Every structure is written in structure tokens, then in C-alpha cells.
Amino acid sequence: MKEKIIEYIDNNEKWLIDRIIEIVSTNTINTPPTGNENNGQEIIEKIFKNMGLEIDRFSPDDVNGFKDSKVYLKGRDYTNRDNLVGSIGKGEKKTLIFNGHIDTVPSHVFKWTKTEPFDPKLIDGKIYGLGACDMKGGLLSSIFALKTITDLGIPIKGKVIIESVVDEEFGGANGSLACVKKGYTGDFAIIAEPTVMKICASNVSSRAMVIKITGDKGLMYAGTDIEGVNSMLLASKLVCALKDYEEYLNSLKDKYEIYKKIDKPMKFLFSDIKAGEIGPDKIVTTPEECLIRVYMMNYPDVNKDKFTDMMLLFLKNYPDIYKYIKNGSIVFGESYRFIEGGDLDLTLDSNKEFVSSIIKNGKKLANRKLETGAFLGGTDFFAFSNYGNTPVVVFGPGGGNCHAPDEYVNLEDLLDLSMIYAGLIYDYCC
Template sequence: MNEIKQEIRSWVEANERRILQLVQDLVSYNTVNQVWTGNEKDAQIYLSQVLKDMGLVVDVFTPEEVTGLKEHPGYFPGKDYTDRPNVVAELKGAGGGKSLIFSSHMDTTTAASEWKRNPWDPAIENGKLYGLGTFDMKGGLVASIFAVRCLQELGITLKGNVLIESVVDEEFGGANGTLASRVRGYNPDAAIIPEPTNLSVCPGNHGGAQWRVTFTGNTGMSFSGEVIVNPAHIAAKFIVYLEEYEAQRQNKGGPAPYFVNDHTLPVIVTRLEAGDMNAALCDTGPSECHVDIWVECHAGVTEEELEKEIMDGFRSKYANEYDKWNEPRFNKLIRFLPGTQVDSSFPLIGMLAEITSEVTNQQYGSITGAPFACDSFMFNMYTNTPAIIIGPVGANAHASDEHIDIAEFLKLVEIYALTTLQWCGYHNRGVR
């Protein structure tokens, strides 16, 4: 085994240029999620050919082609999947081993306005690879591809099957792409999700909800003594409360075993709207004010419980005034993303932690909860395939100048290859 470990490391080092080139190729495709539509097709078709050239069995399909998807309890309606194909590729094992899937998404969030370079023109500077989607999560996708390619080119025959998938519509609470692959039948013994964890092993992750909270009142100038209730004032109080609410939550920690020391549950005001934006001038207060918020939660918390907790706290803080106001309305902007946790006894967790620690000389590999929401719940809630999250070292996901650290990224390829080898098992050494 030690000999194989060294061969894998040497192969990864020798193939750095090929590995980084595929990341750059995928980043050069604009695959920004448009919330209700998307444009992942060209990148997915390119990727499918890469996987076919590796000799893998490749399945290309749109979510809407999957029988039973819309009837599934995890399906979220309203999305358009025209020309938005998933790609699933499989390397068949020789038999007798466990199966594994690497599950990534091709879509990205919108490019932030502060980018110092073209987000789709990837650049290498000071040991970092910059570009939209490098960190979240085209880098992790490429790492999984080259982990499999490494084992192929070293002539290693796996016992169990290994799959690589690239789904559409994960950002903005999509998850139907991931669900479609599960409904289509791709449910192996374990899943690794290459979301950006900075090489932490994450068997659990946050959930989250995004709402538009609408405050209503009445407008006018009170020339005749009318009582004016400006909803912008109420919304302002709500925002002040949210800042306090976020701080209070950080003191509590979360559920065992992965979130006991988790003191980061973001509450983010993402947009404010009030008044007639098309009017040349507004000379009176608005009748409505909208506050869009993103609120994260721990595993085991429902959307209804989260909304109630927010509103109970808001009512309590402004108990002397609250009855004078109209009740705020919560309108769902995206699907609720439940937080989930995998049982700590699941053997892939310890295996990943041990391999990551060894490959990185104990610098990485801690077992913790992921501080973000993602579509792992589609595995953990609706299938018998436990999903563990581990991905690249980098920075600025969903922000300008997103990047991965190249040296640590190459170690991720090595980690994925060794994990595939151990989890799936192997028979012999062949000649390619």
C-alpha cells in the first residue's frame, strides 16, 4: 500500500498541468444560475466528452426526463430545466467492493461586481487559481475526475463501482438536479460532496431559509391628523433585532457531535426595498417595505420553527409597540434547505479524516460540521447513501476574486484517489 501511495502522489505531481487545465476549461464556461433557469449545458456537454474519453459509462439527462421526479416529496416546483443536463459517469469495478459517488454541481452564483479580473478568464497568481467557480465547486469536481483518472492510469483495478456526477441547479436552493440523479437510481454506498470545506471532513452541514419579509403601513402627510405608520421604520427595527438575534445564537453552539462548538449561524439582510423606485421623487413614506433575509440553522430545525423563533424574538423585543403594527408577512424566495448530520459511526468519516491528515502532514482533516447549507440533504434525507462533504482550500466563495490554493488542491486529488482505493477496494495491478 505504501508503494501505491507514493505512486499516486508522484502521478498527481507529474500531472499538475493537466489537472489545473481542466479547472480552467470549466471555469471559462459561464454557468451562472439564473434562479429559475440556467445555462450549464455547454459546460456539461464538454465535461461529458472528457468523461467518455476516460472510458467511463456516461449518462446525460435533464431532470425533467427522470420519471417520478415531480412526484417526489423533495421536488421543488417552478424551475425550467430545458437544455440543462445532468452528467453521471461510472467506472465499473471488478466486483466485491463498496460503491462511491463524487457529487458536484456545475452552476455558480452570480459574479460579484468587485472582481478585479474577468471571472471567466481563470488566472494563476502566487500559487492560487482565480476564477468564478474554482472554489465552489468546479475545482472539487475536477479533483474527483483526476482521482479516478490517476487510478486508471496507474493500472489499478477497483472492486467497487465509482461514480462522478455533475448536476445542474444547486445554487439558490435548487437541489432538483441532485434529486433527479437519486430518483434515476444512482444511490451507491456512500457519497463525497466536494463543496469547499478547506479540507475539513464534514459529515453534517447547516440548513437555511431565504425569505422576503414584507412590512405594511399607511402613507400620507398627516395634514388632517391622520395616524401614519411608516413600514420602513418597522423594517429598520426588524433589522436591528436581526443583528441582536444573530449575536445571541452564536453563544449557544449546536447539536452534537459536529456542531457543539459551532458559533457561526449567519443572519444576512440581502436586499431592502421601499417606495416607488420608478418615481422621479418620493415626497411621502412608502406603504410597503420589503426586507430579504438569509437565515441559517442547525440540523433538526424546520422552516416553521425557524420563522417562529425569529418572530417570537421580534415581538418580545418590541412588545410595547408591536400591537400597533400590521403583522409582517414571510414569503419563501427559495426552497428551505434542511441541515443534516451523518451518524458518526459511518466508516467513511474516519477514513477520510485519517487519509486527509496523513496526506497533509496533520495540517487538515478535522471532523466538523460544514458552516453552510448545500444539497447533501437529498442524499441524507431521501436515500440510504450517507453524504460526507470535503473539498478544496481556498477563499471567496460567492464573492469577488474566488480562488483555490493550488498546492492544497493537488493534495485533494491525492486524498480522493486514496479514499476511492480504500473504500471501493482493489484487486490487482494491470497495465495500461
């Protein structure tokens, strides 16, 4: 039967390409607190209907009790932003969930060269376009996998659930958490985020922090003998100290089985810095305030309180910086939510067998030698592992330039991924 899966996908790859072109052409940009996801959900819903799936379309805000739960990220507006869940099967065997977010980051901040964000193109085996890699390609591969099984007439005795969720970008996660809260849990889940075909059985904890540094304004060398604080220079010292903290965290990797084989699992992203104003009518003066935004991470067992406490304890080694933390000149704020980490418990035989099944299907169906690893950024992993009692991995295609111009996804990966997903559906649900 698995030979028929390979044959079907080889003969019908145009369906996958056409659907990805269609969905990438569609604006589903997340613009907190609002978003444009329903544009894409209309397309996905039509596909689900044509496949004969049972469809559940709902707003995260309409899930009973979700808005009052501790994991709900407040301040979002879900008007015309629906989750979409398609399912099929009798539920007599395993339940397998495929999860993907339909929203993308904005495009206007980038200058594209290969094509335009909503004019996807297939060039040399790569599909370029906004959201192609993060993560419309992986989501469509899971749909194509299920379509392969149903079109081949293979009965689904278990249950397959495909979730096209809203509001993952900008630390959202309310979409996936709402699915869990509504009762969509299973024996296993796969998040089709881009992993370069690596099976990620762990996910770091992470947090986007906005750091406000307040100093003194004015010309500190003229007409005064008071030593002032230059917020920009203090910010530069803090950035260097945080880079040292990053190295310290990397030195702890041997405590974690999955992370010890990764060269540098902790890679902070220093995203933005702003101080003062530049212009012909702007005076030269010391900036009173400097803002830094940095995306930081830690190991999956580090909770929100420990995440901050570890950082502050390390910064005590820098008294010329820490004194400004103590007096309130340096304030650490949060941008969106703290994203919890999570692990797949590989001491359990069922979880080991699931990973083994992915590896076996990779070899048999796609002639791929798949490896395990960890996802080194924020995903909705924690929604399943920490709140849904559902073992989960992140496993998706390769590509490049996510959150950057000329984003692309590798077509070969999407096709191989569809085969592997279909093999898993066959093994666990048929």
C-alpha cells in the same frame, strides 16, 4: 501504491490546472428558472469519455416520478440543462459517490479586478474566475482523483460515481435530488463544496426569506394628527430583532456536539433591502413598502415548520414588532426552497471509520492534519442524508470570494484534495 498516487498527481498537475481553466472559462450561470449548465457538461462529458467511464446524461424532469415528489422544486426549466453522471467499477466492494454542481451564480452584479469572470488566471497559487471555488475546482479534483487511479491501472472492484449536477444555486437542489431519485445511492458520498479542507459531517438547515413590511405613505408630520407606520423604520427594528434571534440560536450550540466548538455557528446574511425610490423627479415621502431579503439558518434537526415557528416565537418578545406580524403588516415569504439540514451519524462505526479514513489519507498523502466540523450554509447534503440513505460529508478546497468578485480557489488544496480522494477510492473501491 499510495506513493504512486502522490507521484502521479505531482507529475500531472498541469492536467488539473488546464481542465479547471477550461471549465471556468465556460459560462454555466444559473439564471432561474433557466440556466447555461450544458455548456460545461459538454466538457465534462468529453473527459468522462476519455476516461472510459459509463455515462448517464439526463434531465431532472425525465426522472420517473421526480416531478411529482414532495422534494421537487417547481418552477424550474430544465431545457438544455442535463445532469451528468460518470461511473466505473464492478460493484463488488463499496460504492463511493463524488458530487459537485456545475452551475454558478451570475457575474454581472460584480466588478472584478484580478481578472474577468470567464478569463481564469493562476496568480500566486490561486486560480481566479467565476465558479473556481464554488465549485468547479472541487468537482475537477474528484475527476482527477479517479483519473489517477485508472491511469495507474488499479482495478476498481467496487464502484465510483461522479455526479456533475445542475441547479444547485438559488436553493435549487433538484439536480442532486434527481440523481438520488434515479437510484444513484452508495455506501458514502462526498460533496466537494469549498470547506477550507475541513470534513463537514453536519449541515445547517437554511432558508432565504423575503420579508415584506407595509406601512403608510405620505408626510406623517404635515396636515394630520394620525400616527402612521414608516415601513423603513419598522424594517430597521426587525433587522435588529433578527440579529438578537441569531445570538439566541448561537446560545443553543452546546446542545449539538459538532457545533459547540464553533464560535458562532449561526450567521445570518442580510442580503438586500429596498424601500422607496431616489431620483430628481421622485417625491420625498414615507415608503409604503419595504422589502428585506435575509438568509437565515438553524440547526440540522430543525424542519421547515419548526424553522419558522421558532423565529415567530422569539419575535413575540418584541411586542412593537410582533403586533405588525399579527395584523399582516409584516409578512415572511420564502425565496426558493427551504434547505433541509442533515447529519452524518457518528454513532455508527462505519461512518466513524469513513471520517477516520479521510483523516488518515490527509496525513499520509498530503501531510495535512484534517479536522471535522459543520457546513454553515445550504448544500445538497440533505439529498443524500434525508432522501438517499447515503452517509455524506462536505469536504472540499479553500479559497475565497464565493458569490463575490475575484472568486478564487487555492491550487495546493485542489492537488491535496485529489490525493486524498484518490486514497479513499483506493481504500474503499479497489
